[in-house]
Amino acid sequence: MxxxxxxxxxxxxxxxxxxxxxxxxxxxxxxxxxxxxxxxxxxxxxxxxxxxxxxxxxxxxxxxxxxxxxxxxxxxxxxxxxxxxxxxxxxxxxxxxxxxxSIPTTISPTATPKPSPTKQNPTPTPKKTVQVKTAEPVKPSPKPVVEPPKAETKIELKYKNGRTNVNTDTIYPMFTIVNKGNQKVKLSNIKIRYYYTKEGNASETFWCDYFTKGSSNVIGSFAKLNNDKNNANSYLEISFSDAAGEIGAGESVELSVGFAKNDWSQYNQKNDYSYSSSTTYFSWNKVTLYVSGKLVFGKEP
Known part of the structure; x- marks a missing residue:
């Protein structure tokens, strides 16, 4: 139709x-x-x-x-x-x-009113362009500059007993040295002290059974405290030669030593300050560690 x-x-x-x-x-x-x-x-x-x-x-x-x-x-x-x-x-x-x-003619006015709502008077749009962003770049550059000075020496000493007998003619302390700092440390600057009570006046001998950097680079010496302490009148000081090198950040080294009286007389480990019956490594604060003469781990008696 x-x-x-x-x-x-x-x-x-x-x-x-x-x-x-x-x-x-x-x-x-x-x-x-x-x-x-x-x-x-x-x-x-x-x-x-x-x-x-x-x-x-x-x-x-x-x-x-x-x-x-x-x-x-x-x-x-x-x-x-x-x-x-x-x-x-x-x-x-x-x-x-x-x-x-003719009715569509009435539709024509619909086009004209639409521009009216475009009241883009929200000129606040330039307000958004207010460069508040300039406040953001508050030069954080100095903060990363502060980080390098945070170089710290943090050494942890772990200990276990190689011979747990209370009465023994030989004491076998074993250690793990862990560098938890962010810089290398020369092993020749590190010293470890093991405190004990010496019975009698016989001289003593030290030896190293194992060291990660070579047992020949380990040095042991005995010293007597000026004043007797509770469960301690002597200590064994362990140090390292320059040939031992360095311990890097995050690295660890193991050390196993022993000492005895020259007459093989007995020690009573129960009255030794640094003694523990543990046969597994743990952080033991009764042995001390020094870096360049400064105490960085453990507590003296």
């Missing part, structure tokens, strides 16, 4: 329909007239050939026949005429339909 909304097509179709209807009516009328002529000629022939008695009958019959022929033909005509009538009635209904085409 799109043609119905097109005025030109609609006019052409209605025109063709009316023209065809007109042609049909003419053809029907011509057919009807030709039939009447045929009937008249037939009646004339019948009058000539027939007897006078039949002429009276025939003259009456053609009068009946045209009426019968006329009656069916008009019945056909009304059947054709109602078809165009709905189309003609439809035309007025179509005319108001184009009028709604």
């Amino acid at each position: 799109k043609w119905f909304y097109n005025v030109r097509k609609r006019r052409r179709i209605i025109g063709l329909f009316l023209f065809s209807l007109f042609v049909v009516i003419i053809l029907v009328f011509a057919n009807f007239s030709s039939k009447n002529k045929k009937t008249e000629t037939s009646t004339d022939a019948s009058i000539i050939e027939a007897t006078p008695t039949k002429i009276i009958v025939t003259t009456k019959e053609p009068e009946v026949t045209p009426t019968q022929l006329q009656t069916p033909t008009p019945t056909v005509v009304p059947t054709l005429t109602p078809e165009p009538t709905p189309t003609e009635t439809a035309t007025p209904t179509l005319t108001p339909i184009p009028t709604p085409t």
Whole structure:
């Protein structure tokens, strides 16, 4: 039905329909007239050939026949005429339909009001550009400069007992030296002291059974405290030669030593300050460690 909304097509179709209807009516009328002529000629022939008695009958019959022929033909005509009538009635209904085409004109104002909400008066956008960011670069560069001076020497000493007998002729302390600082430390600057109580006056001998950097680089010496302490009147001091090298940050070295009296007399380890019966390494603060003469681990008696 799109043609119905097109005025030109609609006019052409209605025109063709009316023209065809007109042609049909003419053809029907011509057919009807030709039939009447045929009937008249037939009646004339019948009058000539027939007897006078039949002429009276025939003259009456053609009068009946045209009426019968006329009656069916008009019945056909009304059947054709109602078809165009709905189309003609439809035309007025179509005319108001184009009028709604004017309705889109009312839509046009929708475009103009939209710019109005673009009240980009929020000029605070430049406020965002207020370079507060300049406050952020508060030159944190000096902070990393402070880090290098934090070079610290942090040495931990772990201890276990190689011979836990209370009464023994030989004492076997074993150590692990751990560098927990952030710089290397020369082993020749490190000294370890093991405190004990010496019974008798016999001289003593020291030896090293094992050292990570070489047992020949370990030195042991004995000293007597100026004043006797609780569970201690002497100590063994362990040091290292320059050949032992350094202990790096995060590194550790192991050390196993022993000492005894030259007469092999007994020690009572129970009254030794640095004694412990532990056979596994642990952080034991009753042995002390010094770096360049400064106490950095343990507690003296």
